[in-house]
Structures are given as structure tokens and as C-alpha cells.
Amino acid sequence: MSYVIPADRGEAEALDSHDLLGHARELFDLPDGKTYLVGHSLGPATHSALDELERTASGHWRNELVKAWNSAGWFDLPRTVGASLARLIGARQDEVIIADSVSINLFKLAAAARSIARTPALIVEEDEFPTDQYIIEALSKLSGRDFVRAKSGDGLAHLERSGGVLVLSAVNYRSGEIRNMAGAEGVAHSSGGVIVWDLSHATGVTDVNLQEAGARLATGCTYKYLNGGPGAPSFLYVRADTISRLESPLPGWMGHEKPFAFEPVYAPASGIQRFASGTPPILSLAALSGALEVFESIDMSLVHDKARALGELVIARADALGLEVASPRDGRRRGGHVSLRHPNGYEIVQALIHRGILADFREPDTIRFGLSPLFLRFTDVWDALDALADILATRAWDDPAFRQRSKVT
Ligand SMILES: Cc1ncc(COP(=O)(O)O)c(C=O)c1O
Structure with missing residues (x-):
């Protein structure tokens, strides 16, 4: 140290x-x-978050109005901000998008993960952040699939047995305990199961490295250690080789391959953009984009x-x-x-x-x-x-x- x-x-x-x-x-x-x-x-x-917020609101929104979706790069912001966050979690730039909240992204990732897991069982531990438990249990009710609320620390044993989908925090919200991500991914790999990581308490304060750990799916907050601002949108990560194998269960128009073709039938975008659902919150993205400048040489x-x-x-x-x-x-x-x-x-x-x-x-x-x-x-x-x-x-x-x-x- x-x-x-x-x-x-x-x-x-x-x-x-x-x-x-x-x-x-x-x-x-x-x-x-x-x-x-x-x-x-x-x-x-x-300072950089407040400056970027001001520039976006008083500059782009006020002066350029709807044109700013193109001229100020608003349309691409979920991916450009995702790309600048990627290094902080050991991901590739094209593996991260900013979208929705952690709760919604947990739903999207866990639902999508079942198509690549050996079985569709859903597992969460009893001392995970409540939203993780609520979302996974609700998903199991919607789909009529097995749901396990495992005892604290037992999630991996259930994953090993079932080969299902486990939601796991990299850092526990209450105790601050860190999980051995690579070890957990080893269990997922050998059992045919999939882990959806909640990185809310890890990002911006630990040197989490998704690539090294072999992690396939993750989401996390940007309003905590990343200082993105109150209600800042969440990030969502899918490993490059897994993106095209998954479809979002909330296929909104922003995840369509041609949103402005206004086609009646959904066709997913080819990259990480397919995990976007609706219109991105530009002012919040602007604040987050500014906040991430602080991490540039850190x-x-x-x-x-x-x-x-x-x-x-x-x-x-x-x-x-x-x-x-x-x-x-x-x-x-x-x-x-x-x-x-x-x-x-x-x-x-x-x-x-x-x-x-x-x-x-x-x-x-x-x-x-x-x-x-x-x-x-x-x-x-x-x-x-x-x-x-x-x-x-x-x-x-x-x-x-x-x-x-x-x-x-
Ligand atoms: C571990 C963890 N997961 C999820 C959340 C909530 O995420 P959201 O409000 O973005 O859905 C929190 C909020 O503090 C959290 O600590």
C-alpha cells in the first residue's frame, strides 16, 4: 500500500x-x-460537472434547441460518456452505455442473461441492496421461473448447482465487503451460469477490472463515487463477445438499429446501443460527462x-x-x-x-x-x-x- x-x-x-x-x-x-x-x-x-451542465443548458439547449441532438452530439452522448467511464471499470470503450437506472438495468440484464445461462433460475442473496432483490423476484414472477433468495454468501453455491443467473454486488452496500470477482466468474463459467454484477459501490473508488475478472454483464450507479449528480443515469456493460447474443427485454426505439426510420417492427442496434430504451436525460448526461473529467489522469x-x-x-x-x-x-x-x-x-x-x-x-x-x-x-x-x-x-x-x-x- x-x-x-x-x-x-x-x-x-x-x-x-x-x-x-x-x-x-x-x-x-x-x-x-x-x-x-x-x-x-x-x-x-x-467544477467540471457544473460547467458542463451550464454549457449544455444555457448554450446548447437555449441556443441550438432541437438541432443540438446533432450539433452538440446529444444523440451519441450515452455511448461517448460510456466510453469515458469504461477505463474506470476495466472495460472496452464500446462495451459501456449510460442508460436508465440501476434497477432498470438489472432487470434488462438479468432477463437477457437467461438466454445464455444453462437454466433460467434467478438467484439473489438476502443482504443485497433491496432494489436488486425486488427486481429479480419480480422478474421471476413475470416469467414464472425459479427464484432463490440465498443466504448471505451462498449465492455462488446456488449458481454452481443451478447454472442460472445470479445478481451479485462487487462491494456490499452495507458492510463494504468486496467480492472476489474472478473467483465468482470461474464458478459461473464452470456451471454454465451467468453473473450480473452490481458495481454501484465499487465504481470510482476501487480498481475493479471487468476484463481481468472475465465478467460478462454489469451495471452500476454514477451518482456515488463518480459524482455524476443527483439521479444521474446508470451505466450498463456487456462484454463485446456477448452483445450480439443478447436482446433487451425493454426494446425501446433508442435501441433500434434505425430509430429515425420509425419502423413498426423492432430490430436491435448492432452494438451496446441495443440496451438503450428511451430518450436519454441529456442534462444529467452532461453533468456526468463533466464529472468524469476529474478521473482522466487518475x-x-x-x-x-x-x-x-x-x-x-x-x-x-x-x-x-x-x-x-x-x-x-x-x-x-x-x-x-x-x-x-x-x-x-x-x-x-x-x-x-x-x-x-x-x-x-x-x-x-x-x-x-x-x-x-x-x-x-x-x-x-x-x-x-x-x-x-x-x-x-x-x-x-x-x-x-x-x-x-x-x-x-
Ligand atoms: C448496490 C446498489 N444497487 C442499486 C442501487 C439503486 O440504484 P437505482 O436507484 O439507480 O435504481 C443502489 C443505491 O444506492 C445501490 O447502493
Whole structure:
């Protein structure tokens, strides 16, 4: 690992001053006086995203109007932005498209995958993000196929037996645990099964490499570590040799080989475009396109290294506070966030937010610290843990104001 773990604030300052990723922080438009530990949920704005949004809205939309579909390259944007994201997940440029949401792309990929899996059984583990479970179960109801909600960690054993379709997160949303993608793909290959990867918590913070892992299908968020903006569309990946073997179950006109021929019968586009369905959200794509500029010269293995080091710092200090750590301690098995457990987790997170330190809470008792390496400094994390120590020691969390629940936690 290129980073050491600071033992005191002075060491944290020294690490920040030599950090090879330190320059990236100024590419973000961060509000003053806040420490943002929620980049795993909604990444903050970058200057380039805001500039591109402005250029697209006030420049192209306002001045060029409908012509901009051609003159500003809007029609191709799902693929051009997909191509710039491809390197971050170890994919080829023509294997990625930006479209829809993760929920919808999971549906499209899992439904399509059944035509190449040995059997159409659908499998998802019980501790996957809820949308993954809801979508796969609903797909099985629609098609009357076998559905297995496997115990946590048992999905691969079911895949091995059934040769069906398994939806699996590369990094678990709650614990931050990383899956061995190549190992899982080995099981899929030998059983005739197919894995649909959910890369939502892996992309932009780990050095995930789909090609090396032998992965065939994947989707993930762009609004988390990629900082694409609230509701930014998802990406969808299909390995080049698999694209022509699959058809989207939602064959909208944007996935047709000639959308402007307005033909009554669907014929899929030849490349990854066949997985598009409807009109792309251009303003969101513009913001995402700008946000991805931040990653242009960034070494993702360094990003992952720093995420691990920040995580180790959180874990060391949480241990000293006697808090339960709900994430893997081994940095090689951990993504970009660390989860701690406390029966009053919700109130503690509110008390942190009250002090300008933004973290998030997941039922029933999980405090998550998202450790985005591009804008967070070791001193930020050090100071956040000082604040947490004080909140626990003084029981500052024990205040009726901190018990009130908002819709979004
Ligand atoms: C692992 C995972 N999958 C899927 C989603 C939701 O995706 P979407 O809202 O784009 O459908 C999330 C949202 O946080 C997530 O963490």
C-alpha cells in the first residue's frame, strides 16, 4: 500500500501534504465548513460537472434547441460518456452505455442473461441492496421461473448447482465487503451460469477490472463515487463477445438499429446501443460527462489504496472508542466505506451532521462513513473521528432533536 496509517493528527497532516491524489480536491466545489463522508451515496459537485451542465443548458439547449441532438452530439452522448467511464471499470470503450437506472438495468440484464445461462433460475442473496432483490423476484414472477433468495454468501453455491443467473454486488452496500470477482466468474463459467454484477459501490473508488475478472454483464450507479449528480443515469456493460447474443427485454426505439426510420417492427442496434430504451436525460448526461473529467489522469489503484488507508484509520479509531466494526478489517476485502454499529446510530449520525460532519445511517443500527479518496484528506477523517469520540463521551447524541426521522436517511 502506498499510504501509511497516521497515528496522530501531525502524521495525518504530513500524509496530506505528500498525497499524490491531493491535487484532486480542488476540482470539487465543496461547501465551506463541511466534512463530507457521504460520497458513497451522493458524490459532491465538481467544477467540471457544473460547467458542463451550464454549457449544455444555457448554450446548447437555449441556443441550438432541437438541432443540438446533432450539433452538440446529444444523440451519441450515452455511448461517448460510456466510453469515458469504461477505463474506470476495466472495460472496452464500446462495451459501456449510460442508460436508465440501476434497477432498470438489472432487470434488462438479468432477463437477457437467461438466454445464455444453462437454466433460467434467478438467484439473489438476502443482504443485497433491496432494489436488486425486488427486481429479480419480480422478474421471476413475470416469467414464472425459479427464484432463490440465498443466504448471505451462498449465492455462488446456488449458481454452481443451478447454472442460472445470479445478481451479485462487487462491494456490499452495507458492510463494504468486496467480492472476489474472478473467483465468482470461474464458478459461473464452470456451471454454465451467468453473473450480473452490481458495481454501484465499487465504481470510482476501487480498481475493479471487468476484463481481468472475465465478467460478462454489469451495471452500476454514477451518482456515488463518480459524482455524476443527483439521479444521474446508470451505466450498463456487456462484454463485446456477448452483445450480439443478447436482446433487451425493454426494446425501446433508442435501441433500434434505425430509430429515425420509425419502423413498426423492432430490430436491435448492432452494438451496446441495443440496451438503450428511451430518450436519454441529456442534462444529467452532461453533468456526468463533466464529472468524469476529474478521473482522466487518475490511477485507480492509488484511489483504492487511499480508500483502504482512510478505512483503516476509521477502524483503528473506532476500535479505540469500543465501537463495533461491521466492515472487513482486511483492507483487501473492503471497498470505499466503513460501517460501524451502535444501538443509537441514528442519533449519533444526526449529532455528527449538526457539527458539519455528514455521514449516513442504515437501519437498524449502521453508521456508514464514505471515504471518497479524491476530495477527503486524512485530517478530515481524523477530525471527524475526534468529533465522534466527543459525541460518545458527552452523550451529545442523547437529545430529542436528534431522534426525529427524515424521509431520507
Ligand atoms: C448496490 C446498489 N444497487 C442499486 C442501487 C439503486 O440504484 P437505482 O436507484 O439507480 O435504481 C443502489 C443505491 O444506492 C445501490 O447502493
